[in-house]
Amino acid sequence: MTIKLLFYVIIILLLILVLLIIGVCFSIFLRHIRSKRLLKLKLVIYTLMGKFFKNPTLDISYNMKLMLEKEIKSKLKFHYVIKHLIDVHSVIQIPVQQQPLSIIKTLKIDKRIEKELKSSKSFKLAQALRYSYKLGIVNHINHFKKNVDSSKLTVRREAQVGLVVFLGWDSLILFNKVTHPISLWQIIQVLDVLETHPRPSSFVLLERILESNNDDIVCLAIHCATRFGVNTIQNKIFKHEKHTNEKVVTLVKAYYNFIRTHEIPVILPLNKPIPLTKVNSNGTI
Amino acid sequence: MKTLKKILLINDDPAVTTLLKTYLLNKTTKIILAHTYLEVLSVLKTNNFDLILTDISITGTSGFQLIETIKNSNLGCKIIVITGMDQENQQTMFKQFGISSFLNFPVSLNALNANIKEVL
Numbered sequence: 001m002t003i004k005l006l007f008y009v010i011i012i013l014l015l016i017l018v019l020l021i022i023g024v025c026f027s028i029f030l031r032h033i034r035s036k037r038l039l040k041l042k043l044v045i046y047t048l049m050g051k052f053f054k055n056p057t058l059d060i061s062y063n064m065k066l067m068l069e070k071e072i073k074s075k076l077k078f079h080y081v082i083k084h085l086i087d088v089h090s091v092i093q094i095p096v097q098q099q100p101l102s103i104i105k106t107l108k109i110d111k112r113i114e115k116e117l118k119s120s121k122s123f124k125l126a127q128a129l130r131y132s133y134k135l136g137i138v139n140h141i142n143h144f145k146k147n148v149d150s151s152k153l154t155v156r157r158e159a160q161v162g163l164v165v166f167l168g169w170d171s172l173i174l175f176n177k178v179t180h181p182i183s184l185w186q187i188i189q190v191l192d193v194l195e196t197h198p199r200p201s202s203f204v205l206l207e208r209i210l211e212s213n214n215d216d217i218v219c220l221a222i223h224c225a226t227r228f229g230v231n232t233i234q235n236k237i238f239k240h241e242k243h244t245n246e247k248v249v250t251l252v253k254a255y256y257n258f259i260r261t262h263e264i265p266v267i268l269p270l271n272k273p274i275p276l277t278k279v280n281s282n283g284t285i
Numbered sequence: 286m287k288t289l290k291k292i293l294l295i296n297d298d299p300a301v302t303t304l305l306k307t308y309l310l311n312k313t314t315k316i317i318l319a320h321t322y323l324e325v326l327s328v329l330k331t332n333n334f335d336l337i338l339t340d341i342s343i344t345g346t347s348g349f350q351l352i353e354t355i356k357n358s359n360l361g362c363k364i365i366v367i368t369g370m371d372q373e374n375q376q377t378m379f380k381q382f383g384i385s386s387f388l389n390f391p392v393s394l395n396a397l398n399a400n401i402k403e404v405l
Contacts, residue, residue, distance in 0.1 A: 043303050046307075048302040
């Protein structure tokens with residue numbers, strides 16, 4: 001009796017093992033099929049972008065449009081398509097004005113992103129903001145202005161970077177609205193984006209945010225003046241020499257050292273990096 | 286009648302080569318793609334190229350070996366390196382290998398066009 005029972009147990013265990021192996025093989029097979037499909041979709045997107053770069057006024061072919069519309073109905077593939085539309089930036093330099101907006105509008109990607117911009121979930125909203133500025137959907141600018149001082153860190157971070165992407169140096173004035181803290185990392189991001197924009201003829205907006213009640217915004221302004229060698233507002237910066245916040249005082253000192261040790265032209269050139277010249281300790285250039 | 290120019294695009298990522306192929310393809314060019322060192326070896330055996338656009342390193346080899354292989358099998362062809370590695374000392378070394386020009390990802394289309402026009 002016990003031997004028979006043992007035999008049955010072994011048979012059942014073997015059956016389970018076989019089912020398990022079949023399950024694993026099937027899932028590997030499905031995974032392989034899925035990754036092949038995703039690669040095909042990726043190649044379609046890159047082909048589309050290649051055609052767009054060749055001729056920005058060219059419409060998407062009917063078949064390709066149908067195929068992509070069908071694919072992006074799935075949430076997963078919608079994000080996958082956007083990810084690759086953004087990833088193209090790592091292959092080809094695309095200025096904000098030359099984004100593939102015709103493709104985005106034809107596939108109604110902008111409408112779907114706009115829906116997510118109204119989401120109450122902060123991660124969805126932050127993601128939608130990021131998508132909007134990465135894809136250059138300038139029509140969504142009001143959502144950025146609205147969220148520049150959001151209580152949610154991720155949301156205001158994306159909104160601030162997006163504003164700088166779209167408006168360049170003019171966006172600085174909107175930082176006066178910010179009451180929440182700004183991290184050093186965020187300041188660096190903002191400055192990196194500012195660097196891609198043409199230099200303004202005057203730095204009045206930088207001067208204005210120097211008067212902000214938010215110490216982090218004052219820090220942003222001083223960091224900005226130091227990085228871009230702005231010497232036209234030095235008096236305003238030196239006024240913060242005795243600021244109550246130690247961080248601001250340290251930055252003013254760093255700015256002072258920078259100004260002292262660099263030869264900066266009086267008239268700042270537009271659209272070109274400032275030709276800063278390092279001044280040596282003995283006074284020679 | 287214009288002669289057909291043969292271009293070889295070498296990059297690990299098929300998406301990158303597809304994009305560049307779609308962008309560069311016209312009536313006067315024939316473009317061939319290679320994604321691994323083995324593929325490079327096989328296309329170099331059977332074709333002569335006017336221009337090779339390549340990344341520094343691809344699956345199966347390091348940068349210098351790849352460039353050396355290309356140079357040895359296609360003596361007259363021009364080579365443009367497009368890479369994500371932005372290192373000046375490497376650029377100088379590659380210049381010594383006879384690279385026509387050196388571009389960085391993300392590449393500017395104007396720069397790419399200008400470089401191709403210059404060598405073709």
